[in-house]
Amino acid sequence: xxxxxxxxxxxxxxxxxxxxxxxxxxxxxxxxxxxxxxxxxxxxxxxxxxxxxxxxxxxxxxxxxxxxxxxxxxxxxxxxxxxxxxxxxxxxxxxxxxxxxxxxxxxxxxxxxxxxxxxxxxxxxxxxxxxxxxxxxxxxxxxxxxxxxxxxxxxxxxxxxxxxxxxxxxxxxxxxxxxxxxxxxxxxxxxxxxxxxxxxxxxxxxxxxxxxxxxxxxxxxxxxxxxxxxxxxxxxxxxxxxxxxxxxxxxxxxxxxxxxxxxxxxxxxxxxxxxxxxxxxxxxxxxxxxxxxxxxxxxxxxxxxxxxxxxxxxxxxxxxxxxxxxxxxxxx
Numbered sequence: 001x002x003x004x005x006x007x008x009x010x011x012x013x014x015x016x017x018x019x020x021x022x023x024x025x026x027x028x029x030x031x032x033x034x035x036x037x038x039x040x041x042x043x044x045x046x047x048x049x050x051x052x053x054x055x056x057x058x059x060x061x062x063x064x065x066x067x068x069x070x071x072x073x074x075x076x077x078x079x080x081x082x083x084x085x086x087x088x089x090x091x092x093x094x095x096x097x098x099x100x101x102x103x104x105x106x107x108x109x110x111x112x113x114x115x116x117x118x119x120x121x122x123x124x125x126x127x128x129x130x131x132x133x134x135x136x137x138x139x140x141x142x143x144x145x146x147x148x149x150x151x152x153x154x155x156x157x158x159x160x161x162x163x164x165x166x167x168x169x170x171x172x173x174x175x176x177x178x179x180x181x182x183x184x185x186x187x188x189x190x191x192x193x194x195x196x197x198x199x200x201x202x203x204x205x206x207x208x209x210x211x212x213x214x215x216x217x218x219x220x221x222x223x224x225x226x227x228x229x230x231x232x233x234x235x236x237x238x239x240x241x242x243x244x245x246x247x248x249x250x251x252x253x254x255x256x257x258x259x260x261x262x263x264x265x266x267x268x269x270x271x272x273x274x275x276x277x278x279x280x281x282x283x284x285x286x287x288x289x290x291x292x293x294x295x296x297x298x299x300x301x302x303x304x305x306x307x308x309x310x311x312x313x314x315x316x317x318x319x320x321x322x323x324x325x326x327x328x329x330x331x332x
Contacts (some may be wrong), residue, residue: 001290003283005039006098007263008130008167008193010103012039014283015258015298019266020044020132022109025092027099029173029276034100036279041098041102042132042266045109046089051119055228086119093126103129105169110156111137117159125163127168133160133191134198150182154189169193169243173200174226183234193241194234195266196227218269223247228260235261236308251285258298259305 003014018041023029025044033041049128052315089106096104106128108120123131135156139149161168168190174197176182183194199219206213224247231242244257257265270278295301307313 001287001295002299003287005241005258005302007040007243007265008169010040010167012264013037014039014265014286015262016254016279016282016286017042017105017264017266018271018279019268020134021268021272023268023296024274027092027095031145032098032276033279034102036276037283038102038279039264040105040129041096041100042107043089043092043096043128044136045314046086046119047106048108048110051086073300075106076263080160086122090126093123093128105130105132107132109134109136111135111148112147117156117163120160120164120168124166127189128166130165130167130169130192131160132171132195133157136200137196138200146177146323150185153182154185155199157186157191160187161192167192168240169195170275171195171198171245173198174230179236180231180234180237183238183240187238187240191240193243193263194238195243195245196230196234198248199223199246216274218273219247219249221253224256228256231257231260231262232306233313235303235306237299251282251289254282254286255289255301256305257282258301259303261303261306261308263302276331 005012005015006138007017014037014179016034016037016039018024018038020042022044023033026040030041048090086162093104093106104127106123106126108123108131110133118220120131135153135157137149157168157170158254170186170191170193172179172183172186172194180321186194201216204213204215205211224244227244227246227248231244234242241263242261243266244262246265247269248254248257248265249270254265270282
């Protein structure tokens with residue numbers, strides 16, 4: 001039985017990749033991931049602000065506003081101690097590459113262009129096999145149009161991709177008006193892959209303390225449906241490799257992702273909840289399902305349930321939307 005798949009030009013032993021999470025901060029955890037069967041690992045993200053802080057750019061900006069916006073500064077985390085600094089991150093890549101034989105994918109969380117882009121070259125030189133670019137920004141300026149936001153994404157990806165030889169994949173949010181179009185434009189800008197979708201963590205309100213409350217909620221399998229939906233739409237319409245992340249907790253979730261057209265499924269929450277050893281269980285169940293249903297390879301199922309063969313995707317989606325609405329039965 002052939003579980004191999006290709007992603008970003010890399011041949012992977014199976015389609016299960018560990019996505020960026022605090023688990024990836026420890027080398028011993030990365031070793032355990034390889035032992036449990038992970039095909040690759042995406043390291044935790046290094047933030048643009050950390051790189052800027054090291055060069056004193058952010059530090060200077062914050063100092064300039066200390067008197068006027070002192071209360072706002074409390075919302076910035078202590079970036080000097082958050083995860084690893086830039087040099088520590090590069091060393092972490094080197095040590096991870098020496099510790100395991102599976103591909104190691106670095107992750108940069110960014111919002112803008114600037115001098116930090118040169119750091120992508122340092123990541124390449126440290127030995128990373130690929131770079132996952134996690135572009136996260138919440139636009140609140142009413143004067144800024146969606147077209148301007150999208151152009152900034154494309155410009156950023158074009159600049160990063162042009163500066164490195166390793167493949168660059170982009171982790172998207174699901175909040176674009178025309179996801180298919182921005183996906184196509186990012187492909188033209190040099191992206192070799194797209195990761196669907198980033199989970200944007202939202203703070204809550206503490207009504208007693210009247211403060212913003214920061215609590216991270218792990219994903220649930222229900223969240224995978226949005227990822228499957230768009231993977232099935234984009235498969236066959238783009239040349240980039242598609243990956244999914246957010247809500248993939250079981251072998252069945254992985255199989256659905258493959259049939260929608262993904263090359264890999266990234267997992268994290270299920271490992272945070274059940275331990276790294278859960279990877280071996282997922283892979284064993286994946287093999288058992290394939291044997292029971294007489295699948296000889298992962299490639300055989302990839303894209304088999306996509307919309308590539310649907311003549312009118314819009315009509316197909318509308319029809320399914322109505323069927324879902326009518327599927328619920330009221331109970332006494």
